[in-house]
Amino acid sequence: MSKDNYDHVETSMNEELSAIEKTVLSDYKYGFVSNIEADEAPKGLSEDTIRFISAKKHEPEWMLEWRLKAYRQWLRMEKDEPRWANLKYTAINYQDIIYYSAPKQKSKPKSLDEVDPELRLTFEKLGISLSEQKRLTGVAVDAVIDSVSIATSFKEQLSELGIIFCSMSEAIREHPELVKKYLSTVVPPTDNYFAALNSAVFSDGSFCFVPKGVRCPMELSTYFRINAENTGQFERTLIIAEAGSYVSYLEGCTAPMRDENQLHAAVVELIAMDNAEIKYSTVQNWYPGDKNGNGGIYNFVTKRGICQGLRSKISWTQVETGSAITWKYPSVILKGDHSVGEFYSVAVTNNHQQADTGTKMQHIGKNTKSRIVSKGISAGYSNNSYRGLVHVGRKAENARNFSQCDSLLLGDKCGAHTFPYIEVKNKSAVVEHEATTSKIGEDQIFYCNQRGIDTETAVALIVNGFAKEVMNQLPMEFAVEAQKLLAISLEGSVG
Amino acid sequence: MLNIQNLQAGIEGRQILRGINLEIKAGEVHAIMGPNGSGKSTLASVLAGKQNYEVTSGSVEFLGKNLLALSPEARAAEGLFLAFQYPVEVPGLSTTNFIKTAVNEIRKYHGREPLDAVSFLKMMKQKMALVNIDQSLLSRPLNEGFSGGEKKRNEIFQMAMLEPKLAILDETDSGLDIDAIRIVSNGVNKLRTKDNAVLVVTHYQRLLDYIVPDFVHVLYNGRIVKSGTKELALELEERGYDFIRNEADVEQEA
Ligand SMILES: Nc1ncnc2c1ncn2[C@@H]1O[C@H](COP(=O)(O)OP(=O)(O)OP(=O)(O)O)[C@@H](O)[C@H]1O
Ligand SMILES: [Mg+2]
Numbered sequence: 231m232s233k234d235n236y237d238h239v240e241t242s243m244n245e246e247l248s249a250i251e252k253t254v255l256s257d258y259k260y261g262f263v264s265n266i267e268a269d270e271a272p273k274g275l276s277e278d279t280i281r282f283i284s285a286k287k288h289e290p291e292w293m294l295e296w297r298l299k300a301y302r303q304w305l306r307m308e309k310d311e312p313r314w315a316n317l318k319y320t321a322i323n324y325q326d327i328i329y330y331s332a333p334k335q336k337s338k339p340k341s342l343d344e345v346d347p348e349l350r351l352t353f354e355k356l357g358i359s360l361s362e363q364k365r366l367t368g369v370a371v372d373a374v375i376d377s378v379s380i381a382t383s384f385k386e387q388l389s390e391l392g393i394i395f396c397s398m399s400e401a402i403r404e405h406p407e408l409v410k411k412y413l414s415t416v417v418p419p420t421d422n423y424f425a426a427l428n429s430a431v432f433s434d435g436s437f438c439f440v441p442k443g444v445r446c447p448m449e450l451s452t453y454f455r456i457n458a459e460n461t462g463q464f465e466r467t468l469i470i471a472e473a474g475s476y477v478s479y480l481e482g483c484t485a486p487m488r489d490e491n492q493l494h495a496a497v498v499e500l501i502a503m504d505n506a507e508i509k510y511s512t513v514q515n516w517y518p519g520d521k522n523g524n525g526g527i528y529n530f531v532t533k534r535g536i537c538q539g540l541r542s543k544i545s546w547t548q549v550e551t552g553s554a555i556t557w558k559y560p561s562v563i564l565k566g567d568h569s570v571g572e573f574y575s576v577a578v579t580n581n582h583q584q585a586d587t588g589t590k591m592q593h594i595g596k597n598t599k600s601r602i603v604s605k606g607i608s609a610g611y612s613n614n615s616y617r618g619l620v621h622v623g624r625k626a627e628n629a630r631n632f633s634q635c636d637s638l639l640l641g642d643k644c645g646a647h648t649f650p651y652i653e654v655k656n657k658s659a660v661v662e663h664e665a666t667t668s669k670i671g672e673d674q675i676f677y678c679n680q681r682g683i684d685t686e687t688a689v690a691l692i693v694n695g696f697a698k699e700v701m702n703q704l705p706m707e708f709a710v711e712a713q714k715l716l717a718i719s720l721e722g723s724v725g
Numbered sequence: 726m727l728n729i730q731n732l733q734a735g736i737e738g739r740q741i742l743r744g745i746n747l748e749i750k751a752g753e754v755h756a757i758m759g760p761n762g763s764g765k766s767t768l769a770s771v772l773a774g775k776q777n778y779e780v781t782s783g784s785v786e787f788l789g790k791n792l793l794a795l796s797p798e799a800r801a802a803e804g805l806f807l808a809f810q811y812p813v814e815v816p817g818l819s820t821t822n823f824i825k826t827a828v829n830e831i832r833k834y835h836g837r838e839p840l841d842a843v844s845f846l847k848m849m850k851q852k853m854a855l856v857n858i859d860q861s862l863l864s865r866p867l868n869e870g871f872s873g874g875e876k877k878r879n880e881i882f883q884m885a886m887l888e889p890k891l892a893i894l895d896e897t898d899s900g901l902d903i904d905a906i907r908i909v910s911n912g913v914n915k916l917r918t919k920d921n922a923v924l925v926v927t928h929y930q931r932l933l934d935y936i937v938p939d940f941v942h943v944l945y946n947g948r949i950v951k952s953g954t955k956e957l958a959l960e961l962e963e964r965g966y967d968f969i970r971n972e973a974d975v976e977q978e979a
Contacts, residue, residue: 671813672776672777673813674813674815676773676775676776676797677809677812677813677815678815678823678827679774679796679797679798679801680773680774680797680798680800680801680806680807680809681801681823681824681827681830681883681887682798682801682802682827682830682831682834682887683798683826683827683830684796684798684830685798687826687830691815691818691822691823691826692815692818694817694818695815695816695817695818695819695866695867696816696817697817698817698818699817
């Protein structure tokens with residue numbers, strides 16, 4: 231065996247095994263509630279609520295107007311609340327939600343050392359260090375709790391390169407010209423019901439701007455946490471990669487265990503100019519509800535990127551394990567010639583979780599390419615649907631798409647569904663779709679058992695094998711965490 | 726090491742093993758032969774603890790423990806290894822990772838620390854030479870797209886890695902080419918010590934030229950109807966199972 235082979239084996243083992251070797255946890259481990267005093271809006275939604283939010287955030291007048299306009303549009307869209315997804319849930323009472331909740335901090339911290347110790351502790355418990363001392367991880371973090379951003383790390387180091395990485399509220403105040411120029415250019419408020427709602431009430435989120443020719447030297451990451459009761463979280467993220475730039479961004483999220491459902495309706499917009507590349511990864515681990523389907527987050531998210539420039543590239547990778555309901559279709563508009571869109575997804579549903587997720591690849595430019603790899607894993611009584619659209623426009627000469635949708639079933643009470651839609655308006659297009667459905671076999675588990683591996687670990691191995699192509703897309707720093715998450719989400723689903 | 730007493734077992738209400746008695750001592754090699762469907766793989770599955778097989782009577786003692794009370798993974802950790810007649814495929818799961826997990830889970834069972842990557846690789850390299858298996862095979866997904874012979878070789882490689890006390894080889898020779906039979910058998914022989922034992926299930930005398938058994942048993946209709954030394958295998962090769970059938974059926978009538 232050559233040295234190269236050694237290295238290969240070694241790294242692949244380290245990546246994949248340490249995850250499984252770790253003790254397997256038995257419950258949602260992020261379900262704690264932090265005892266943080268909060269500054270909240272009264273329950274319910276009205277123009278006053280929006281004025282309240284905007285005032286709390288010291289927003290300029292134009293932003294308030296923009297929100298109010300979105301709100302009025304949302305009111306007119308009442309009949310447009312989506313019903314087409316393969317999801318069943320009790321109707322959301324929009325007047326029963328608190329739209330703004332901010333942890334009370336004495337004053338805005340000037341440095342991370344000044345962050346309220348209780349808040350710090352919350353993030354430490356989640357395994358996220360806000361301390362810049364821990365540079366080892368090489369990840370810049372923006373931490374959002376309930377409705378506001380708490381702190382952003384590595385800001386100065388990034389700003390030396392001209393990279394802006396801050397909370398959305400700060401961007402509105404400090405970089406209004408950029409926000410005005412790009413906000414809602416990819417997802418207009420009227421795009422859909424939840425996007426309109428988000429536009430009206432969004433509270434915080436991350437803003438990232440990477441200037442021409444700059445390769446962002448570290449992973450950017452936002453960590454979202456819902457803490458307060460009865461609140462919804464409505465974050466808004468906007469990432470702009472100027473010509474020739476590169477950025478890799480990751481979001482993570484958790485929430486306490488609560489009996490009632492909480493709403494999360496985010497909007498994420500990505501813009502990639504000529505030769506720019508944006509890699510956006512999500513590890514979604516909102517509270518999924520209990521074993522009987524009580525509680526859990528309703529996750530209604532609009533994520534879309536536009537490959538505006540020539541040879542630009544946008545790549546979505548998602549590992550979806552949480553939420554009671556997931557409604558989410560990260561999409562790419564392939565406008566620039568030779569641009570590339572990718573969607574890699576692992577969606578796990580267990581117990582009574584339901585996921586309807588997939589992507590939309592819209593080929594507009596010439597020689598555009600897209601690739602879809604979706605891995606759905608269903609267990610318990612859950613329902614897992616892939617819904618995808620590949621659209622090739624009239625002028626999209628030589629467009630190429632490849633889609634692979636695989637489903638893995640654990641047990642026989644869960645469901646896996648695939649809804650691939652293909653619309654081709656240009657004859658030169660080549661669109662390929664492959665789909666498989668398989669079951670974890672008793673024989674596979676017995677084979678592992680016979681080698682000394684218990685069933686829980688065997689399921690984790692088999693599932694991680696199944697999802698490998700997607701997991702390999704995740705930034706190294708998060709791959710191990712995500713593998714553990716897969717194993718934990720499926721606990722108790724077999725045997 | 727292994728003591729099977731009057732083992733009766735079946736599946737879905739259908740009896741397959743009708744009273745097996747077998748004792749295997751450390752250092753011994755036993756061969757089980759018998760016509761298709763006589764229950765050889767069933768015996769192996771029951772010993773390994775496969776679900777759905779129901780033991781209706783009898784006992785099995787393995788290294789002083791009640792084997793039937795242990796979970797399949799505990800049986801493996803206690804030193805029971807089964808080289809499957811039909812190894813399953815696990816798409817996406819690298820063979821190396823699978824084996825490393827197995828090695829470390831068994832170490833964990835015995836309260837030992839997991840092997841670090843360097844020691845593991847050293848061990849792998851050594852065992853790879855023993856069964857002459859290719860590195861490239863081990864970085865591929867477990868058994869996925871392996872040829873029949875490659876799967877069997879992979880089974881023996883795993884046996885080498887896990888160093889079991891008792892290895893049950895279920896038709897490991899079928900699907901192997903002539904050279905591979907020799908290589909795999911040599912591997913098995915090199916792994917033999919005075920402290921471990923092998924139970925080979927085979928249809929062919931050929932394998933027993935390489936892995937020379939101390940005892941040969943004939944399984945027929947769920948029972949061991951004849952036991953002997955290696956000469957019995959030669960006799961079977963020559964005469965087929967008919968004479969056994971006749972003897973057994975006469976006995977049953979009586
Ligand atoms: N899971 C099962 N369900 C139903 N019948 C089974 C099952 N497993 C084994 N049998 C039956 O039990 C009998 C013994 O099968 P077994 O596989 O043990 O035979 P064998 O001696 O290994 O045969 P071969 O030489 O062909 O491998 C056969 O009649 C077989 O059909
Ligand atoms: Mg058999």
